[in-house]
Amino acid sequence: MRISARGTYLTPARLAWMTAALAAVLGLSLVGAALLGPVHVSLARALAGGDASPDRVILFRTRLPRVLLASVVGGSLGASGAALQGLLGNPLACPHVLGISGGAAVAGVVALVAGADAVSPLVPLAAFCGALASIAIVSGAARARGRTTPHAVLLVGVVFNALAAAVLMLVNALVSYTQAQGVLFWMMGSLSTQSYGLIAGSAVYSVVGLGWLVLHAHDLNLLTAGEEGAQQLGVDVERTRRSVFVASSLLVGAAVSMSGMIGFVGLIVPHLLRLILGPDHRLLLPASFLGGAAFLVWADTIARTVLAPAELPVGVVTALAGGPFFIFLLRRSLRRSVA
């Protein structure tokens, strides 16, 4: 199936202008979200006070790292979702459906149960390897005679994801109550405060992944229009697929390893932006990164504040806020395309 929307011709000026606008939105979101939280913080006291000021500790040691993490995770999920939807030509493609996040979660949980500490960097590292391994397994299983069929990738991915979920449930049934809490974390997804070092590490992975994807944006555009046509225009279809898979799993690995399986961002944000900005991947990929980042930053802000001082799982917010809004936009565009 073809994903179509308002086709606006993408000029370099429009690309620069839109990217800058979204970057500004993200920047403002980061500042705004850092100022909101369950505890009231005075910015003046935070900036003036030394390390003895609770305001400063809250702002710079607990809230800002979490807001930054939300942006890295949201951006990674958004960009990888956009790339996978384009690559597989299927509107349902997203990191979760393809089993990449499931594989990452399984690896993380196995590391956890094997005795790695919940807050040690070993667990994200294992999850990251799990993401890479899953995409290798899924795309490998969907390959025959050197060709990868998109719908086979989707089917294998769906099955692999169900398999991963079953493994998570199995582990959940076998481990003790306290360890089961850790398994639940991977299944539900949650953002917590991490060290700046770990956040910077995952940011490096996601920026590399995004850059890699953007380099293939033009080929992705041609692929979306049709595989045969793309081949005739000189696109090495198999190589492009492999590159996009690896880049996407870099992004998903960076996201899931830090936050578990946060749903809806990778599915909704790219669609939303495609409806607004058009299907050109040169704009859509960076826009999905910036938009996904801003979306998750705000979803997490709601999760932190709405039940304050207790916290809500962020996946609840992404689904509750994203779902209806997405259906509204989709209906609007359906009406327009029918009229």
Next chain:
Amino acid sequence: MSRHALVLALLVAGCGGAPTPPPAGPPARVVSLAPSATEIVYALGAGARLVGVCGQCDRPAEVAQVPRVGGYLAPSVEATLAVRPDLVIAVPSPGNREAVRAIERAGVRVLVVRDRTLGDLWDSIPALAGALGIPEAGDGLVTDLRQRLDGVRARLAGVTPRRVLVVVDHNPLVVVGGGTLQDELITIAGGTNVVRDVGSAWPTITLELVVARAPEVIVDAGMGDEGSARGLFAGLTTVPAVRDGRIVRLRDDAFFRAGPRVADAAVALADAIHPGVLAPEGASREAPPG
């Protein structure tokens, strides 16, 4: 009588009537489906009557000999009925509800006791003792436990309560909230739970709330290793517990069970919150095996 009618009659007889006559006297074959209840049965001196326990029932040590009849929250109806119990003890939980109902339908007497708070314990001990036909043992156990808890309170009477946060999981950060046995134990052990008002029994909280509530002691009752809680809270220099190095491990399953070891849990917790106050001559922090 036609064959169909005979089969029907047999079926009706098999389903409706009690398969075995109700035993006279106190139950002799007891199954416990909760670790807390198992411990209470042993403390009442009726451990020898247990013919089945749940997979998580690990105290006291003798219980290792008793057959398992499934998980704490997922008991096996068949395994339970197979040991022919005349009393099954369970705690209320959505996980075991269907299984417990099925056991009841099979004609076995079921006693459901709550195990969330100290109040539940004061109710469940007499209820269990009564059902086992040894009410005076129940009264004795309640009196003994109440006296030991009062003893802990009395010895901490002159001590200023410390502001305490008890962590049960690190990622996400899950802590002990109000309305729980653990919250009551914090109070008995000379602490004030800084997140008692947060709204649920086991709330997930943000790290910034830890900064805002500024606990003087952080008790880490989670699974992670020694360094993990220290790493999690390391940057929070304004929190007194972090500043003064009062992040204490508490590895004691008694803390999570409304059973006969609550007094031991209170002592262990008091040692964590006010080190050295309770027992200057070095009483052990380890919970006794029984």
